[in-house]
Amino acid sequence: MCERGVFLWAINRGKSRVSEQYDPQTLQAKWQRRWEELDLFRAEDSPEDPRPRKYMLDMFPYPSGDLHMGHGEVFAIGDMLARYWFQLGYNVLHPIGWDSFGLPAENAAIRRNAHPAEWTYANIETQAESFRRYAPSFDWSRRLHTSDPEYYRWNQWLFNRFYERGLAYRKGGLVNWCPNDQTVLANEQVVQGKCERCGADVVRRELTQWYFKITDYADRLLDDMAMLEGGWPERLLTMQRNWIGRSTGADVLFEIEGRDEPVTVYTTRPDTLFGATFFVVAPDAPLAERICAPDHREAFEAYRSEVAKLSDIERLSTEKEKTGVFLGVHAINPVNGERLPVWAADYVLSDYGHGAIMAVPAHDQRDLDFALKFGLPVRVVVHTGMADPGETGTATAGDGSMVNSGPIDGLSKEEAIAKIIEILAGEGKGRAAVNFRLRDWLLSRQRFWGTPIPIIHCPDCGEVPVPDEQLPVVLPDMRGEALAPKGVSPLATATEWVNVDCPKCGGAAQRDTDTMDTFVDSSWYFLRYCSPGYEGGPFDVEQVRKWGPIDQYVGGVEHAVLHLLYARFFIKVLYDMGMIDFYEPFVRMLNQGQVVNMGKAMSKSLGNGVDLGEQIDNFGVDAVRLTMLFAGPPEDDIDWADVSPGASQKFLARALRVMTEAGAGTPPGASPEGGDLALRKVTHRTIDEVTKLLDSYRFNVAVARMMELTSAARKAIDSGPGASDPAVREAAETLAVMLSLATPYTAEEGWERLGRPVGIGRAGWPKADPALLVQESVTCVVQVAGKVRDRLDVVPDISEADLEALALASDKVKAHLSGAAPRRVIVRAPKLVNIVP
RNA sequence: GCCCCCGUAGCCCAAUGGCAGAGGCAAACCCCUUAAAAGGGUUGACGUGUGGGUUCGAGUCCCACCGGGGGCACCA
Numbered sequence: 078m079c080e081r082g083v084f085l086w087a088i089n090r091g092k093s094r095v096s097e098q099y100d101p102q103t104l105q106a107k108w109q110r111r112w113e114e115l116d117l118f119r120a121e122d123s124p125e126d127p128r129p130r131k132y133m134l135d136m137f138p139y140p141s142g143d144l145h146m147g148h149g150e151v152f153a154i155g156d157m158l159a160r161y162w163f164q165l166g167y168n169v170l171h172p173i174g175w176d177s178f179g180l181p182a183e184n185a186a187i188r189r190n191a192h193p194a195e196w197t198y199a200n201i202e203t204q205a206e207s208f209r210r211y212a213p214s215f216d217w218s219r220r221l222h223t224s225d226p227e228y229y230r231w232n233q234w235l236f237n238r239f240y241e242r243g244l245a246y247r248k249g250g251l252v253n254w255c256p257n258d259q260t261v262l263a264n265e266q267v268v269q270g271k272c273e274r275c276g277a278d279v280v281r282r283e284l285t286q287w288y289f290k291i292t293d294y295a296d297r298l299l300d301d302m303a304m305l306e307g308g309w310p311e312r313l314l315t316m317q318r319n320w321i322g323r324s325t326g327a328d329v330l331f332e333i334e335g336r337d338e339p340v341t342v343y344t345t346r347p348d349t350l351f352g353a354t355f356f357v358v359a360p361d362a363p364l365a366e367r368i369c370a371p372d373h374r375e376a377f378e379a380y381r382s383e384v385a386k387l388s389d390i391e392r393l394s395t396e397k398e399k400t401g402v403f404l405g406v407h408a409i410n411p412v413n414g415e416r417l418p419v420w421a422a423d424y425v426l427s428d429y430g431h432g433a434i435m436a437v438p439a440h441d442q443r444d445l446d447f448a449l450k451f452g453l454p455v456r457v458v459v460h461t462g463m464a465d466p467g468e469t470g471t472a473t474a475g476d477g478s479m480v481n482s483g484p485i486d487g488l489s490k491e492e493a494i495a496k497i498i499e500i501l502a503g504e505g506k507g508r509a510a511v512n513f514r515l516r517d518w519l520l521s522r523q524r525f526w527g528t529p530i531p532i533i534h535c536p537d538c539g540e541v542p543v544p545d546e547q548l549p550v551v552l553p554d555m556r557g558e559a560l561a562p563k564g565v566s567p568l569a570t571a572t573e574w575v576n577v578d579c580p581k582c583g584g585a586a587q588r589d590t591d592t593m594d595t596f597v598d599s600s601w602y603f604l605r606y607c608s609p610g611y612e613g614g615p616f617d618v619e620q621v622r623k624w625g626p627i628d629q630y631v632g633g634v635e636h637a638v639l640h641l642l643y644a645r646f647f648i649k650v651l652y653d654m655g656m657i658d659f660y661e662p663f664v665r666m667l668n669q670g671q672v673v674n675m676g677k678a679m680s681k682s683l684g685n686g687v688d689l690g691e692q693i694d695n696f697g698v699d700a701v702r703l704t705m706l707f708a709g710p711p712e713d714d715i716d717w718a719d720v721s722p723g724a725s726q727k728f729l730a731r732a733l734r735v736m737t738e739a740g741a742g743t744p745p746g747a748s749p750e751g752g753d754l755a756l757r758k759v760t761h762r763t764i765d766e767v768t769k770l771l772d773s774y775r776f777n778v779a780v781a782r783m784m785e786l787t788s789a790a791r792k793a794i795d796s797g798p799g800a801s802d803p804a805v806r807e808a809a810e811t812l813a814v815m816l817s818l819a820t821p822y823t824a825e826e827g828w829e830r831l832g833r834p835v836g837i838g839r840a841g842w843p844k845a846d847p848a849l850l851v852q853e854s855v856t857c858v859v860q861v862a863g864k865v866r867d868r869l870d871v872v873p874d875i876s877e878a879d880l881e882a883l884a885l886a887s888d889k890v891k892a893h894l895s896g897a898a899p900r901r902v903i904v905r906a907p908k909l910v911n912i913v914p
Numbered sequence: 915g916c917c918c919c920c921g922u923a924g925c926c927c928a929a930u931g932g933c934a935g936a937g938g939c940a941a942a943c944c945c946c947u948u949a950a951a952a953g954g955g956u957u958g959a960c961g962u963g964u965g966g967g968u969u970c971g972a973g974u975c976c977c978a979c980c981g982g983g984g985g986c987a988c989c990a
Contacts, residue, residue: 863971
């Protein structure tokens with residue numbers, strides 16, 4: 078396997094031998110220039126334009142060097158759809174821009190003693206050049222960079238709006254800190270306890286930080302997913318649902334002996350309240366500190382500092398033994414007055430629910446593990462028919478009938494939950510409650526290359542937003558060593574920039590020195606494309622109304638609970654602000670697979686990297702794009718060792734020859750009427766099928782159909798009516814337009830050789846003639862007992878009765894029936910008859 | 915541990931419950947050629963991971979298992 082992979086890879090890297098006949102580099106040089114003059118793919122904002130609109134969006138790139146194979150795939154897929162819509166006559170918005178704030182630029186700047194902008198904009202230019210060669214149908218006039226002050230100004234403007242609505246706020250608490258990147262991270266950026274960017278172990282720190290109140294929208298983020306059903310990949314929806322993690326249950330109030338204030342716990346199983354035998358608080362919650370008995374304080378504090386040392390991965394491991402300490406106090410069970418010992422244990426999280434739980438060991442595995450370890454009682458209150466958890470060590474979490482539970486004895490789980498909530502509510506000791514796994518979006522970053530948070534801290538007025546008319550708050554000019562991470566934002570050292578007058582009272586004040594998470598930038602960039610130069614706001618409301626929402630979004634699944642969640646949140650806030658009129662930003666979403674090599678993700682350490690530019694140099698843009706599309710379904714991974722850009726190139730050479738010969742055979746405009754009927758039928762059937770295939774993302778199959786059409790035309794030229802038959806021209810022109818979606822250079826060259834004017838990208842999608850789609854005869858399979866025994870040529874609209882009679886009259890059928898009358902005959906006209914003897 | 919997706923030719927992949935093969939790679943052979951390359955053409959499953967089931971009919975639907983991939987996983 079490996080050897081074969083290396084071998085194929087070696088071939089893929091070699092210069093192709095078809096280059097003498099078909100030279101992609103020449104075609105690229107020739108057409109790229111002429112297309113730039115033509116500017117075919119500009120989206121038209123004018124309301125006068127009668128064409129229906131479509132918005133096609135590819136996730137915009139981060140400028141970390143040149144384009145790579147992954148970009149090659151996304152943009153090949155996105156462009157296939159965009160160009161298809163152009164050919165269908167839509168007014169298509171297909172923009173491009175750069176997600177150009179972020180850490181790599183800053184790290185590069187520190188290394189090179191430069192400004193992050195130098196690295197960033199140099200890379201953007203490199204990528205832009207590569208894009209021009211790769212030839213996606215972008216409307217370049219809408220290009221944007223999120224690191225431009227004209228763009229991030231609106232991040233600040235939006236921050237102010239969020240702030241006004243109480244959706245941006247500052248709070249202290251434990252946050253995720255990446256010791257490598259020297260900044261805090263949002264929950265979404267911590268994967269398995271590690272930094273999503275750099276993989277370093279994330280630690281907890283107590284810091285005051287800015288948040289966006291995404292939890293206010295948790296219900297809508299979850300419920301509105303019903304609208305995305307069918308348009309989004311199911312697994313993406315599942316990931317978001319899991320991430321939001323809504324659960325329903327009850328808040329229950331417990332008195333603590335010796336304290337006036339009750340403590341609230343959240344539980345999804347209020348029905349098991351009579352089974353509570355102890356009480357647990359999170360050691361790092363302020364509550365634990367408050368209620369701990371003085372004579373247990375020492376042990377508690379020792380335990381707490383022990384827990385604080387653990388990394389998230391260690392603490393969250395399900396394998397880990399339960400630990401905890403008794404706090405020397407008791408809670409009172411509100412339903413039966415029982416005294417429950419209160420423990421602190423790290424399996425209870427401080428930031429979920431209320432940081433405290435009632436423990437029901439019989440019916441919760443975690444509580445049971447803890448009870449068994451510390452010798453706490455186990456009381457069964459749900460009779461499930463399973464063995465006693467106290468004996469088996471396996472908690473019974475299922476449904477059953479309530480026992481040992483006073484007023485709810487005998488009830489089922491559902492009934493008991495309703496009843497107990499009713500009882501608690503009646504006594505003011507509890508109520509139904511909903512909880513979410515989703516936390517607020519931690520927004521601040523202690524790094525330089527991002528949007529400054531537009532807040533001024535005034536000793537007298539407190540937090541004062543920078544007035545809109547003073548935006549943007551532009552980053553100070555800092556470079557090199559000054560940007561090195563120090564645990565606080567580099568902006569804090571820019572004294573001149575930091576010290577300002579308070580906009581409210583005019584007194585001495587200081588700017589907030591953190592920058593925004595760069596996911597703010599990408600949460601609304603697709604709205605900016607609708608009116609890129611607009612100065613009256615982040616976007617022209619009218620234009621977004623016309624272009625939005627996005628009909629098709631293409632990008633990687635790695636943003637499932639990052640960008641895609643944040644953007645949905647932004648859209649809902651903007652909807653509430655009355656700025657847009659749709660609920661969801663992305664109607665349809667496609668996650669392309671990864672491009673890998675030899676079964677593994679490409680990486681420097683494996684030495685299996687494949688360079689997009691090199692592939693293009695060797696095989697040409699068209700062959701690379703075609704290979705991406707033909708390799709398999711778009712959502713599948715492509716193993717570059719399994720595919721053959723060289724073969725794609727050979728196919729394109731073959732297709733171009735067909736177009737060349739057809740162009741020489743007949744003049745443009747020749748009517749295909751009277752041309753070779755068999756070829757015409759192939760052409761029209763191909764149109765019909767490819768159209769349907771493209772409508773359902775079946776690009777690989779669509780390309781296969783184009784190959785078949787090419788072969789059919791080749792055959793017609795060589796051993797059929799010859800190149801001068803008008804049906805050959807029809808086939809070649811159809812082929813050219815279809816190929817233009819995937820391989821624009823070859824298609825344009827062929828189009829020219831067919832005598833057509835430059836601009837195949839807008840030539841128009843061919844229409845299948847229904848008259849040429851009907852077959853005058855169909856092969857009908859006749860089965861006896863499910864086995865094929867005969868084939869009949871029949872007219873497609875044959876009646877069931879006629880077909881049955883015909884089938885039963887067949888000699889072969891008669892032979893297999895050997896005279897017996899059939900028991901049953903299933904007729905599926907015109908394709909099949911099955912006779913059950 | 916729980917949930918989801920996928921197993922079709924040596925390989926990548928097609929096939930509204932109706933003849934297992936559309937397309938490509940690789941291979942073998944043929945034509946073209948002085949020869950090679952380029953070009954043109956021909957050839958492929960004894961049954962769809964395994965075992966059951968539903969059905970007139972199953973790659974397709976259902977159940978179990980095996981193998982691969984992904985998601986979630988102390989969230990009370």
